[in-house]
Amino acid sequence: MxxxxxxxxxxxxxxHASNQVASEPVTxxxxxxxxxxxxxxxxxxxxxxxxxxxxxxxxxxxxxxxxxxxxxxxxYTILPVIVFFGGMTGTMLAIFLQVFTNSLELNLWAIVPVVGYQFEVSGKPLISAPAFVPVMFELTVLLSALTTVGGMLFLNKLPCLYxxxxxxxxxxxxxxxxxxxxxxxxxxxxxxxxxxxxxxxxxxxxxxxxxx
Amino acid sequence: MHAAPHDDLRLRGLGPAAMIGGGLVGLAGLAATVGIDGISGSTIFWKSWLFGFMLTQAICLGALFFVILQHATKAGWSVTVRRPAEAIAANLQWTWLLFVPILVLVWSGKGAVLFQWCDAQYMHSDHVLEGKLGYLNPTFWSIRAIVYLGVWALLARFYRSQSIAQDSSGDLSHTMRMQWWAPISIVLYGLTQTFASIDWIMAIQPKWFSTMFGVYWFAVSCTGFFATAIVLLSILRGCGYGAGSFSREHFHDLGKLLFAFGVVFWAYIGYSQYMLIWYANIPIETEWFVPRQLGPWFFVSWILILGHFALPFVLLITRWTKRFRNVLVMIAIWMVAMFIVDVYWLLMPMVPEEALAHAESWAQLQSEVSAGTLDLGWNLSILNFTALIGAFGLLVCGTFFFLGRASLAPTSDPRLSEALAFENF
Structure with missing residues (x-):
């Protein structure tokens, strides 16, 4: 080039110059x-x-x-559909994260005991749905927002260097x-x-x- | 300048027909409520009456909020749907009549059938209750009620009459005046609406309190208004009115508002209220949720979670359901039904204090419920339905009366062209 x-x-x-250049065909x-x-x-x-x-x-x-x-x-853009699934991923991630960390109890290769953060808070069960909802909400919003911005850039074919x-x-x-x-x-x-x-x-x- | 065709902006046959029909049904409903009970003054009668009254207040207050908000934000898109909202809010000029019997009840000395705080002996029985006597006494309570009802009637009258006066004069000063008053009106609205919900619903159980209750009631009234507004506008369009003034775009935006306020905001506030009480687990706070998680109320609570939040959330989140009037109106009708269930759920459930004081465990309460010895306030009486029909009948009557007295759109509003050209991206 x-x-x-x-x-x-x-x-x-x-x-004036462009007329000159146009005469040479672009390969x-x-x-x-x-x-x-x-x-x-x-x-x-x-x-x-x-x-x-x-x-x-x-x-x-x-x-x-x-x-x-x-x-x-x-x-019309497909973005809202992508965002919906992005948000749902956030909800699922929040449920998994909290259930996993609150109730985790396993033995790795039957030797190493791994225990999660099993804290009892005000006598509530380790897995209590009402306590999980704020995190579910926040992660849903976070992943929806990130999917919106990222999806918009991706659908606009970014990154496009030139x-x-x-x-x-x-x-x-x-x-x-x-x-x-x-x-x-x-x-x-x-x-x-x-x-x-x-x-x-x-x-x-x-x-x-x-x-x- | 004004591109709106004027011929379809005047209610013709529909106005008087709906007015007379609604009026007859409404009066019949109220008469049946009184007649079936025989003015025995039972708790179920007064709760049904309050149920009907609060339904009308919720819808009209939602409409008043919408009207004030449009002026406060100088909104252009909503000009053509503002007049029906003004007509619904205008009912606040007469709905205070439905409150008069409750006022009389409180002053007659038998108020304890509805509001426990009317019972002086009960109020002196407890330290917490004694501290509330300065707020919960007939004199102060009545003064507050008159202030709320007066402020609402004046606000509804002011915004409607200014808007109608502009139709004929075309004077810009009406818009300027409404905009000048809008922020003040919003503050007045917020305070009166919050304290009214405390006085008329929260005070049914004088010991209980929730700092989120006023906001929850605001969410309830927004649900009621946006759902009924979509139904009303759809009826108007179905009968051949307003085709040139409000379009698919306006329905789309009302659908968004129903989604935002009636589904998401409602769930957000309802959950926040629940979580704080659930986490702290203090008896004086949890007593309100105890009956709502027992017996039949348990299922009503789940109907609200699924039917007032989960289902409409999925239905309204996509774009197309809000853009097809026939689909949107079905969802709106469903939301009106959920709104009624919600108000019923707020007013009716109650568990006797003695039962709570003696209960050793949740399991004991549950066994008492299954044995049928625990009164949860579950009493699906015919009076509930007659009061509901009465309230809605009168609301239809009043709304069509006010709709028929003026053009269906503010034809001289300076932002009319903005509303006509409005398009969603």
Whole structure:
């Protein structure tokens, strides 16, 4: 991989430079990016790309565009289901931990006696459910919270050390005032020429080939 | 500006029909309660009456809390469901009438059939009880009751009348005034609601006390309100009202509130109260849970744990059950039933002090229960049901009366457009 040639930051000049680079075809193609100038345009484009049957595509916008996820046909997340089982794991773990440590009594290889913390507290039985509930509650909440954060990061494909779209200097304006739709080469329907022609029909400002 | 269609926001046939029907059923229920008992003044009659009264108070107080909360937080999403809540809370303007007989009972000198503290001899028999005489005496008790009922009636009237006045004037000052009063109202609400639960439920057993009781009663009233609100709004939608003003999104949020307050918060508070008493194991505190773990009450307690917490927790935790009105309303009806069982469970069980004093062991109490010699206050009387029907009938009557007198949504509220555009992510 050759070091990217430094490009001037000024947008008008970089636009000029990009036309030069685009003439050399990218060998390791990751996807085709179409750049739009308004939220309405990308909203429109997203629903057209979706109805054209593409599944591996994403939109990169400088601020939340309301309804864009619906236009893209993004499915409702599976995260709550994962969190439910995460929470249940916490409950089970708490029950196991407390029953085990409170009532443990065994002989390892019939030689080493192992006894748990068998403390009698105010005459209650060693295994008394009401005393276990606070820990069950706390561990349920803890594991639910950790599963939520961890699951969210995982479902967002983190850790992701770099994203191909950030590699391209031509995509810098997605953090400012441009709206970019990328169809990935991994899409089963993707074909370099056909997809490019299709994107051209959406009337973007320009189309950029992204290197993996 | 106001996108809500106005034609379906006025109750037409449904209003008078529900009002007359509810009123007749309610009066018949109360008349039957009095008639069957023949005004003998038995404990079971007065407990049934208190049961009916507390059911109405719980639902109306939950509604009042909801209305004040929306102003205190300047909520936008709830504007279109606030009017029905205002109508339920407005019943607080007349439900004090149901309290008058209890007030008369306490002053007639026969109050001991319901509240043991009315018996002066009993109160002087024990050091602990003597110390409570400054709080539990007819004069102070009555003054407090009048303050609670007065504050609730005024708050319910204030928030409803301001909101309705805004419908015609469109004046922003009504919203500003309600918001200015909301924090003060919340404090007033919290204090009156807490002390009312102490005076009217906890004081049934004057020796017993629980510092969590007021919060528990708050959880009970939230369950009652959010469940009935979902049922009421669903009936309105089913009869063709409010299609343009409250949607699936609003039902979804009410479902969340029912889940949060009526299921999780209720269980959290109920368990916390139980655990502290269970761990300390002091007779003066455990006497309240003893009858609730014996005989038939043992099963009622388990019905509450499973039916008021475990089952609705699993049902309401997923997103889709809250988003389909037909599913949500079935769960809400179930929660109304559980709320009634809960209030019944709070009021009825009681074990005689002598029996507790003489009991050597838990096993002895259990054998006394199976022998049928121990009175646990388990008396499923027809009076319980007539009082229940009477209370709910009158509540339906009052609610539809207030609903019919104004638009079903605050059409000039400054946050109306926010509520109409509301969407859950």
């Amino acid at each position: 050759s070091a990217p040639t430094p490009e001037p930051i000024a947008m008008s000049q970089s636009d 390791d193609l990751w996807g085709l990016a179409a750049q739009f100038t308004t939220p309405a345009a990308i909203y429109d484009a997203a629903s057209k790309v979706r109805s054209a049957g593409y599944r591996w595509f994403d939109c990169h916008v400088p601020f939340p565009v309301h309804g864009l996820d619906k236009a893209m046909g993004v499915q 994203h191909p779209i950030l590699k391209s200097r031509k995509m810098k304006r997605i953090t400012d005032d441009r709206f970019v739709l990328v169809i990935e080469a991994a899409d089963p329907q993707f074909s370099r020429s056909k997809t490019e022609a299709f994107l051209e029909s959406l009337d973007p400002e320009r189309i950029v080939e992204l290197e993996a």
